[in-house]
Structures are given as C-alpha cells and as structure tokens.
Amino acid sequence: xxxxxxxxxxxxxxxxxxxxxxxxxxxxERLATGSKINAGKDGPAALISSEHLAAELAALExxxxxxxxxxxNANITEGRASEVSSMLTELNGLITQGANAGNLxxxxxxxxxxxxxxxxxxxxxxxxxxxxxxxxxxxxxxxNTQVADTLTTMSGSLxxxxxxxxxxxxxxxxxxxxxxxxxxxxxxxxxxGTIGAHQAYNIAPQIASNQIAMENISASKSIISDxxxxxxxxxxxxxxxxxxxxxRVLKMAQQNTSMILDLLSSER
Numbered sequence: 325x326x327x328x329x330x331x332x333x334x335x336x337x338x339x340x341x342x343x344x345x346x347x348x349x350x351x352x353e354r355l356a357t358g359s360k361i362n363a364g365k366d367g368p369a370a371l372i373s374s375e376h377l378a379a380e381l382a383a384l385e386x387x388x389x390x391x392x393x394x395x396x397n398a399n400i401t402e403g404r405a406s407e408v409s410s411m412l413t414e415l416n417g418l419i420t421q422g423a424n425a426g427n428l429x430x431x432x433x434x435x436x437x438x439x440x441x442x443x444x445x446x447x448x449x450x451x452x453x454x455x456x457x458x459x460x461x462x463x464x465x466x467x468n469t470q471v472a473d474t475l476t477t478m479s480g481s482l483x484x485x486x487x488x489x490x491x492x493x494x495x496x497x498x499x500x501x502x503x504x505x506x507x508x509x510x511x512x513x514x515x516x517g518t519i520g521a522h523q524a525y526n527i528a529p530q531i532a533s534n535q536i537a538m539e540n541i542s543a544s545k546s547i548i549s550d551x552x553x554x555x556x557x558x559x560x561x562x563x564x565x566x567x568x569x570x571x572r573v574l575k576m577a578q579q580n581t582s583m584i585l586d587l588l589s590s591e592r
Contacts (some may be wrong), residue, residue, distance in 0.1 A: 348563035355557070361549045362471075370548050377545040380526045381538060388534045397460030397528045404454040405475075408447055409512045415443045419485070423498035424560045438495045444482045451479040454515075463522050472516050478511040 354360055359370050422428070422436045455472045463471065481504050484491040491501040 344567045358551050359549050374549040381541045384534050384538050391531045394461050398523045401457040405516045408450050411447045412509045419501045424494040441486045444486050448479045451475050474511050478508045
C-alpha cells in the first residue's frame with residue numbers, strides 16, 4: 325500500500341509558484357515604468373532619498389530657468405545700451421560737422437541742428453527703454469538704481485544740445501557740446517560694462533554651477549530609482565522559466581494526490 329501523503333508538497337509548490345509569479349510581476353512593472361521604486365514597499369529608504377533628490381532637482385531647475393531669463397534680459401538691456409552708444413557716436417559726428425563748417429549757410433546749419441534734435445530725441449527714448457529693461461536683471465550692490473540714475477542724468481544732459489539749448493549749434497559752445505557727448509558716451513560704456521560683468525561673473529558661473537549640480541543629482545537619483553533593464557530582463561526570464569517549472573511540479577503533485585485518493589477509495 326502506498327503511503328498516504330498530505331497536501332504539503334502541493335502547498336509548497338503553490339507557494340513557490342506564487343513567489344515566482346510575484347517576482348515576474350515586479351520585473352514587468354519595473355520594465356514598464358522605467359523605475360524600480362514604484363511604491364513605498366519597493367524600498368522605503370530609497371523612496372525617501374529619491375523624493376528628496378527630486379525636490380532638490382526641481383528647485384535647481386527653477387533657479388536655472390530664472391537665471392537664464394535674467395541672462396536673456398541682460399542681453400536685451402545691453403543691446404539697447406549699445407544702440408544708444410551708436411547714436412551718441414552719430415551725435416558727436418553731427419556736432420563736429422556743425423563746429424567745423426564755417427562756411428555753412430543758416431539753412432544748412434539748421435538742417436544739422438534738426439538732425440541733432442531728432443538724434444537726441446531717439447537717444448532719450450531708447451535710454452528710457454534701457455532703464456525700464458533693467459527691471460529684468462538684478463545687479464549687485466544696488467547696481468540697478470545706480471545705473472538707472474546714471475542713464476537718466478545722461479539723457480537729461482543731452483537736452484542742452486537741442487534747438488534753443490545752452491549747447492546748441494547756434495550757441496557756438498561746440499567744446500561744451502562735445503564734452504557733454506563724450507561724458508554720455510563714457511556713461512553708456514560704463515553701463516554696458518557693468519551689465520556685461522554681471523553676466524560674465526555672476527549669472528553665467530551660477531548657471532554652469534547649477535548645471536553641474538543637476539547632472540550629479542540626476543545621476544544619483546537614477547542610481548537609486550531607475551530600472552536596471554539588464555537585471556530586470558534577467559529576472560523576468562528567470563521567473564518565466566521557474567514559473568513554467570512550478571506549474572509542471574504543481575500538476576505532478578496534484579496528480580500524485582489524486583492517485584493516492586483513488587487507491588484509497590478502491591480499497592474500501
């Protein structure tokens with residue numbers, strides 16, 4: 325008579341099969357999501373570390389975007405100041421032309437003065453735009469206020485060059501007029517240098533530093549949370565093999581139990 329077995333072998337086969345299939349489901353989930361930390365149960369400590377790194381990365385990304393905007397705004401401001409500089413050079417040429425042309429008729433001199441008036445008007449308008457665009461950047465040591473005051477004062481001083489002004493062509497104060505323009509050119513050049521220095525030595529290094537930090541944090545986060553596809557594919561294949569074997573073993577155990585029960589029934 326065959327020994328009567330119990331269901332231990334069947335239960336063992338069933339439990340092993342369930343563990344194997346759970347391992348397969350985990351591997352498939354990680355392969356599908358690209359993350360090996362999909363819930364707290366996958367690794368509480370790893371999840372906490374990953375979330376902290378994600379928050380730090382988000383903060384750096386936001387800061388970098390702000391710095392990039394400031395860098396772009398500085399380009400706009402410096403570009404406007406550059407245009408002011410070009411117009412001041414043109415203005416200086418007009419004054420020189422008016423001062424050195426002793427044989428000019430009144431009509432010709434008036435025409436040059438009209439050009440000066442229009443140029444000064446354009447410079448003042450562009451200077452106002454430049455001052456406004458300073459709001460998009462943050463110069464150190466209250467630099468925004470200093471630059472804005474310098475540009476505003478410079479713009480106001482050019483009014484003396486226009487018709488009826490103390491340094492217009494009709495006044496004959498050509499040396500004073502050229503001094504006003506030279507001072508304005510110097511002020512604008514200093515402004516451009518201040519903005520450029522802020523870009524080169526404050527904004528750009530911070531952007532570069534943030535980029536390096538983001539790369540390092542992303543790498544750390546990837547090590548903690550990203551799926552290792554080689555490992556998970558290996559786990560999936562292993563699970564498929566073990567699952568197939570487990571199903572066969574379970575069927576065999578069930579068949580043996582059935583055979584024993586049949587034999588017991590036939591002996592009664």
